[in-house]
Amino acid sequence: MQISKQAIEVAHKRIQKYIRKTPSIVSGNGTFGLKYSISLKLEHLQHSGSFKARGAFNSLLNNTIPEAGIAAASGGNHGAAVACAAHALGLKAKIFVPEISNPAKIDKIRSFGADVHVEGAAYADAAALCSEYQQQTGAIDIHPYDAVDTINGQGTVALEWAEQSPDLDTILVAVGGGGLAAGVASYYANSPTKIVAVEPYGSCSMHAALEAGEPVDVKLDSIAANALGAKRCGIFPFEVAQSHIAESILVEDDAILAAQRRLWREMQLVVEPGGATALAALISGVYKPAEGERVGVLLCGGNAELLQVNNTLSGR
Structure with missing residues (x-):
């Protein structure tokens, strides 16, 4: 089955007992300095x-x-x-992460009992090592964004x-390799709801691909690169x-x-930079809704390093 609303519905039936149904809340007029209220999906x-976790369990x-x-x-x-997901299902997992990875995220991976291998300057290096390991051992490779099961x-x-x-x-969605945006856009395909992809200037593989007409390599230099830092967006997400x-x-x-700070100060929500990227488009005025436009923002990740969070929220 390919990527589609129907396939997503099937995936939901498959995984729903393993995942959380995360809340959606309304911000209230005036929050974040906006004159309108927005819907926030608290997926962090x-x-x-x-x-x-949704794509991992489905895969x-x-x-x-x-x-x-x-x-x-x-x-x-x-x-x-x-x-x-592997821990919940009683399976063994080996995870390859680059040296750029947030230490808090590496600790979290280890907390689930996985074997963690840290090597390489960027995600592409970790991916190459993972591919080599898979070929040598026969382990199944779960791709983070460029796979049908992941996207659904x-x-x-x-x-x-x-x-x-x-x-x-x-709906505003942050993009790294594009799996989340592709899944959300596929569910809402052929509906009145439009999907807007938001990326940092220093980590914009989807934006570059859409301009070039095909996936291309980009340089990574962003505060959100350890979450959204795909050097090249996926083929499936691009399509x-x-x-x-x-x-x-x-x-x-x-x-x-700034979005990360305001989420804490005005709603007591702690998210990582990647999780605040979609909201940044509204707060900065890069995306300007039309009068009466009903907007949703997906807060996609909360695995922030405590020192970075403290420095950010204190304005350092």
Whole structure:
């Protein structure tokens, strides 16, 4: 089964007893300095601290796992999600992460009992090591964003949100490799709700791909790179984006940090920079809704390093 609303519905039935139905809340007029209220989907409260648990559970439950177990490359959140799902299902996992990864995320991966291998300057290096390990051992590779099962799993967040806030005109979603945005856009395909992809200027693989007409390599230099730092967006997400993502926009790192601060100061919500990226588009004015436009923002990850959070929230 390919990526579609129907496949996402099937995935949701498969994984729903393993995941949290995360809340959706209304911000209230005036919050974040906005003159309108927005819907916030609190997916940073998901198991393992991000939406990625959905794709991990769907991938493991929909595949035969070999004796060698599971291998995954990750900037941090995907690795924690795979480790979490493997632990819940009684499976062994080896996770490859680059040196750029947040120490808090590495600790979280280890907390689920996974074998963690830290090596390489960027995600692409960890991915190459993971691929080599998979070929040598026969372990199944769970891709963080460029796989049908992963994307359909991520799309289940949209299914929940549509039930909680059925009247949204626009949804803003942060993009790394594109799996989350592809899942959300696929669920809302052929509906009135439009999907806007938001990326940092220093980590914009989807935006670059849409401009080039194909996935291309980008340089990574952003505060959110350890979550959104895919050097090249996925082929599957790119194909979905071409058809079902209405707009791709970029935000500055300063806007991401400002959004992170305001989420804490005004709603007592702690998210990592990647989790604040979609909101940054509204707070900075890069995305300006039309009068009466009903907007939703997905807070996708909460695995922040405590020292970084303290410095950010204190304005250092």
